[in-house]
Structure formats: structure tokens, C-alpha cells
Amino acid sequence: MVGGPQGVEQTICKEFRMARVAGLDVAGIVAAALAVADREGLDKLTMRRLSTELEVTPMAAYHHVSGKEELLDLVIDESIGQLSLADPDGDPLTELAAWFDALHDMLMDHPALAQAMAGRRLEGPQAVRAARSITACAQTAGLEVDLAIELVVNAFGFTLGSGLYATSRDAVQAQKGDRDLAGLGADGPMLATLASARTDPSQFRNGLKRLLQSYLKE
């Protein structure tokens, strides 16, 4: 698509650099960080583990990223940037539901991402871009600015919290839940349903729709 001999040369050069010799760039660092976090968990993502992933010295990445904090912010913002923006001309409810569903799917695919978002500012350029797009969407539905923002903030909080809750109970836990049923009497069905939240995103979608509809029906 970029085409031409130069394009090919650049690609080869880039791949070569990313795989073996130094030649680090932020994109490669961020990608490697997310890969490690996905495979081994957020707590295992350390600057030193990142350096072994990139096959460089522990300090190499610091030349492209100020430190671990900035790295995490970049991983988050880059991920948010991969969600397609809401279409301002589409049906508001459909567009909003689709965006937050996509975000939720992403958090389910990358549990470390949800965890990283907790306690972080989420004000990178991609996040701001996305926020603007979905807020505009809510406004075209007839909502005043303040209410549109309230909807966005609340829907985001709901999506993040649901993602965290769901990803904190993985397969191992669901298994263990079955064993606990006998000992917990009346709580059995409850815990079983709680545990099933991991694999059943319909609870989230249901709640999201309820929340969005209550704002858009005004």
C-alpha cells in the first residue's frame, strides 16, 4: 500500500530491527509490553522482563519511554486507539452500544489492560479522540453537553468495572466455584451465576443497553 522499493526496504529494515538488533521504537516497545502483559499478567510486566522480550539491555527502552508509568499510559492509549470511532451519522444508541461493546470485548481479550486502566488517567490523545466521538454521538441524540458527558462517563465506568469484575474470575476460579457449591447452601446458585459472568457477556450487554436507553429516552 505504501509501495515502491523504499517501502519494502523500510519494512525489511524495521522487521529486522525489531526482531534482533536494537533499533527500538515506541510502537515495538508498546506491542512487546502488551504481549508480555497478556501472556504473563500485568504484575509480570516489568521493565526488565520487557527488555528480555525485546532482546536488549534493561536500560535500552528508557531512551524511547520515560519510564514504566509512561509505558503503561502508552499501552492503554494505543489500545483505545484501535477501536473504531463512533459514526456520528449512525443511530446514536446503536453506535454507542457498539463502541462500549467493542471496548468490553477488548478488556475481556486483554485482562491486563483492564487492570492497567484502574488508577490511571486515560487522557492520551487516542482516548480524548474517542471520548469526543462518542460524546458527539450522544449529543446528536438530543442530549445537552452535560448530560451527554454524564452518559459517556457512566457508560465508561460501567464497562471498565464490568470488565474488571469479569476478568478477575477466570476459568480456574469457575472450576473451584463448582466445588464450593455444596458447602455454601443457598449461595450455590448465586456463586455459580457470578462465576459464569466470565464467559457470558450478555449480562454486560443487557446492563449497558438499560443504561444507555435510560439516557437516550429523554
Place this chain on the structure above:
Amino acid sequence: MVGGPQGVEQTICKEFRMARVAGLDVAGIVAAALAVADREGLDKLTMRRLSTELEVTPMAAYHHVSGKEELLDLVIDESIGQLSLADPDGDPLTELAAWFDALHDMLMDHPALAQAMAGRRLEGPQAVRAARSITACAQTAGLEVDLAIELVVNAFGFTLGSGLYATSRDAVQAQKGDRDLAGLGADGPMLATLASARTDPSQFRNGLKRLLQSYLKE
């Protein structure tokens, strides 16, 4: 209330022990951990920092708690246990709103708590007790078990996510937001409102009521 000379003696002895000489107990350890996390942030809560807070050796706490993971679980469960249970005879909507409001208030008072809950199981005895009480509350409102649980899970996720979002933007950030307004053009009002979420819990309460009502109006 426990009364008698023995009660007094125990109290004196306990205070003496907690303050100076070893004599650690889980309650004291958990309290100290929350105190450190509140004052210095969750990332500053280390087993070693905890030990200096308790004025003991780094390894002393390990005799009462298996490690850092269990410590965090205990801090969370103990905190949840301090919320008053929902009254099964009260108005369901009122009771549910009150419980999640109280949880939200707690997360706002203890930002480290919200952060600690992200990526943790929340299945301690106090959490289960609370979940049972609010689920029962939703059931007396006429909801089937599955839907009652869906409501509880979704309301919890919303509360946690909102708490995380709100506490991640503290006073410092709100200040910085004002400076950014000029450079961001049309985003100005939006970011200002986003930043105000920290001190304005009405957005959360509004969203919570909408979510709860959509389930209870069935």
C-alpha cells in the same frame, strides 16, 4: 460493652501491644495496611513499609498473614464488612441505592481500595455476606434469581468502575485541566466536566438510579 475487669485488661493489653511491643494480630495488620495505602498510595504499600508502620521486622507479619496477596484480600473484605447490610424489609430500590452509594463513598474515601479491588476475586466472607443481602433485596422486589444477580453484578461493576474513574483524577489533575482548556478548543467544557467528576458524585448517583430502576420496573 464486653465489660468487667477482664475486658479492661484485654483492651489495655491490646492497645499496648499494637502500639509498641510486637503482639501483632490480623486486625491490627489490616488496619495498618489500609492506613499506609490511604496515606501513601497502594503502590507504596509494601510488606516492608507495613513492617515499619507496625514497628516490627519485615518478616513479623508473615506469621499472621500468608503474604501480600492475602493481606490485600483481607483489607478489601474487612472494608466491605464495614458497610451495613441491606434491610430486607425496606423498600428495595432505596436499600439497593443506599448500599451501592455507601460502597461508592467508601471507594472515594479510600482510592487505594478501589485500585486494590481491580484484578482481585472479592470472595471473602464479608463480600459473600453482603452479596447475599443485596441479592435477597432485589428478589423481594420480585426479580427472578438470575435477574437479581445480574442487577447486583452490574451495579457492582458500575460502582467499582465509577469509583476508579473518579479517584484516578485527583485535585492536581483538575488544576492541570484548567490550563489545558485553551489549547484544546471545543474539548474544553468536556474535559472540565470530566475532571469535575471527582468532587461531584451526583453523576454516579444519577446513573446508579437509572440502572437500578430499569431492573426494578419489571
Place this chain on the structure above:
DNA sequence: ACCTGAACACCGTTCAAGT
């Protein structure tokens, strides 16, 4: 039983060199 002391295998990051 409960706490200490020393040790191990890690962290994030600074700083001075190398090329």
C-alpha cells in the same frame, strides 16, 4: 508460638561510558 537476621532473586532507575 511468635519474632528476628541474614540471605536470595528480583524490581525501577541513575549515571557514566561506549559507539
Place this chain on the structure above:
DNA sequence: ACCTGAACACCGTTCAAGT
């Protein structure tokens, strides 16, 4: 400009002693 190497001040936790 970009990377390395050595070092510093931390971590969580094990393990062998002390009382």
C-alpha cells in the same frame, strides 16, 4: 543518538535461629 554496564535503593519471600 542510541545502547551498554555497573551500581543503588528498593521489593517479596525463604530459611535457620532465637526466645
